[in-house]
Amino acid sequence: MLLIAEQSDGSRVEASRDLGQDTYLCPMCRSSVILKRGRKVAAHFAHAPDSNCPGAESESWRHLLAKRVLMDEFTALGWAARMEVPHQAAGRRVDVGVKVPHPRGTCYIAVEVQDSAIQVDTMKARVEADRRIGYHATVWLFTSHRAAALMYAEPDHEVRVPDEMLWVANRYGQGIPIIDPEERAVWVASLGSIHRDGESHEWYAEGGELTGVDYPGRTLRKTKSIVRTLGGFDFRLVAGKFGDSWAVSFAC
Ligand SMILES: [Zn+2]
Known part of the structure; x- marks a missing residue:
């Protein structure tokens, strides 16, 4: 649609x-x-x-509404924005393309809204396509519906974070951006590590001497604690990592 x-x-x-x-x-x-x-x-x-x-x-009505909200908010900020930008040769349709002024020149940003699950490989392919097309950065926003576990988690509760959101958090280092299209709000979920203490065991050799084997604690990979911050639509460009020139920060 x-x-x-x-x-x-x-x-x-x-x-x-x-x-x-x-x-x-x-x-x-x-x-x-x-x-x-x-x-x-x-x-x-x-x-x-x-x-x-x-x-x-x-696409869900939430996805459609989120695109309209992003268009309105970016336009209100004075940024040139286009919705559903077609790139036939790349087989890619960008949800919202936005031109953001920057001291080093105008940055073209592709903004993608996810209201359903997506494979990390699909996201990587879209990011690569965006670079070939000429976008300087790709921004991922999960809807509050898709990221409900993160949006509505009680403080200090542990949440199992979907792979694609972990990937966004690791790749861009700016938390996980979440859009609530009905409230016209952007939230950023920051992930805290959860550490489980391992059990220690003492082992003895036949001669009776202690060889001291134990199980070290471990940090959980997918289960995290969540801190949410209200962001804004006026995102900032920050230095990227893993070969990205730019990442986008929504938090104020
Ligand atoms: Zn068509």
Whole structure:
């Protein structure tokens, strides 16, 4: 499903209940798409059921709403932003592309919203595609629905963190950004390590001397404690690691 389609004259149009039935084209595959003015879901454009276009993948209303909220907030900050930016050659459609001014020149940032599970390999492929297309950084935002375990954890509770969120925390070193589209808020979840003390055992050789084997404590890999901070949409660019020029920090 799409929020943006092209009209026959090439202009971009955003789905809304006020639009008339006209000829609308998918910006990715150029096939015609149909305006759906759903009562329960936001207005959107839909492909034919047998389409294999990346733009035909179904998206939740939360995902659609999050893209609109990001567009509004980035625009209010004075940043040029585009929703559902098609990159046909790379087979990639960026949820929101935003131009952020920076002393070293304008930075082009690809913002991706995740409302469902995703494989880490898929994320890596998207990041690589974004670099080839010319984006300077890729930002991942999980919805408060997808990251509910992190959003609503009690203080000091232990949470099992999904692999893709651990990957974001490790790769970018800026916590896990979470968008609550209904509240129009961005939160950042920071992860704390949980250490389990190992048991010590004393072992004796046949002669009676202590050889001293014990089980050291270990730090849990996927289970973490969570601290949440309210961020803002006016993110900052910070130095990246693991070959990324930039990472994005939402926390104020
Ligand atoms: Zn398409």
